[in-house]
Amino acid sequence: MTDPTAPGPLAAIAALIADPARARMLAALMGGEALTAGELARVAGVTAATASGHLARLAEGGLLLVHPQGRHRYHRLASEEVAAAIETLGGLATRIAPVRQWKHGEDARRARLCWNHLAGRLGVALHLRLTGEGWLTPVPGGWDASRDGRVRLEATGVDLARAETAPRFACDCMDWSERRPHLAGGLGREIASAWIASGWLRRLPAQAEDDILARRRLVLTPEGARGLKDGLGLDLAA
Amino acid sequence: MTDPTAPGPLAAIAALIADPARARMLAALMGGEALTAGELARVAGVTAATASGHLARLAEGGLLLVHPQGRHRYHRLASEEVAAAIETLGGLATRIAPVRQWKHGEDARRARLCWNHLAGRLGVALHLRLTGEGWLTPVPGGWDASRDGRVRLEATGVDLARAETAPRFACDCMDWSERRPHLAGGLGREIASAWIASGWLRRLPAQAEDDILARRRLVLTPEGARGLKDGLGLDLAA
DNA sequence: AGGATGCTTCGCCGTGGCCCGAAGCGTCCG
């Protein structure tokens, strides 16, 4: 005999996201990096005491993973599915209340980081190209790279070996602004970080602190555009 | 200068789902049918007065559409994206807290109604078959049926003309139990209702009232299995 | 050591929300 007033699992999860402070924390974590409790407290605009309580609840609820390191406690989203759920919910919010348009429609859509892989137009185009050429094929739980694909990707600076040691996730994370699958999982993460490291992509600082979700806007640098065209035959001018 | 304590859109939407009574209402509406305020009050386990307030908030928040009819007021989910968001969130809940397993794992997964189109194993298999044979190709905003596809589908009792008048939605609604796209939109709806009407599929009564989401379980009848095999070459025995 | 820093626990207060019963409209029916 279960308590009829007990919130079902759906309400319970939603309640975790429903608090403004917690939502700000989660949004901040959508970038994919792990942040300390103090940083999250600042982002959320509450004291350390309050933030501590929130973080405990989020971790307890399974949305966050905690990684203690010295006197810091790093927090990150528990999984790609958590990120996807927040993404979907956030997309719904903007779709329902189209209060604010994208600052510069096309620009913002072009490339961005979702969770921590490439999303937006670039992410979709990349996904299309890599699978279209047979360089990458989705397999249950991850991706399979053809011999040709390995060479191509590694020529762009992507460390495939490292991507393969990372936990695999078959998150065909749906991108609400493009409505097409993009490249997620360990490989997507590796690609994004490699190209950011090599300067092909550059992060833009968050424009508005309380932006829809604290997505990381990205710009493709001229070198990046050249590299993608030469290495992968991906011409983004079109 | 916006109020810094104002809940962002993410938190606002989540808050709508976060209340147990409202969550039960939304879950009940996941079947896709429109329900009256009274029915929803009963489902949620609250008085009509309380339910009225909840429904007003949900409609105000854009999650529900209201359709007054005589002295009744019918409510339904505002869009497929709303359904998808709830679906995703619900999936997250069960994934994180695998409290209760599916009663009979395989059976329950086999076929069910998501929102109001086919989901589960059957939905995915159908999607695969129809697109694999080139009978159906996704186009922005809906589906395109080849000449062959039209004949095949209409032979199974699907009214394509009616499906085309329905509002189109390119909801490649991701199915969390199968993690593959299934057939959504006006066509998906039409297919589901046609096959249910002809007895190929039969609805099962909800087992537990407070089930994860009030998904409609479906069984494929022997006639349905035969019809799918003969008409579409879809053999579900495998 | 001793002190600074990061984080958590505790106790308290304030408020927002949820809930209900009663009353007020609109609609349908005999």
Next chain:
DNA sequence: CGGACGCTTCGGGCCACGGCGAAGCATCCT
């Protein structure tokens, strides 16, 4: 027309939850 029914609005009570400051641990630095 009167009454039943469906739904909404209003007023009031109640509890949960978010917020803070102070105190308590743990860790790092010198």
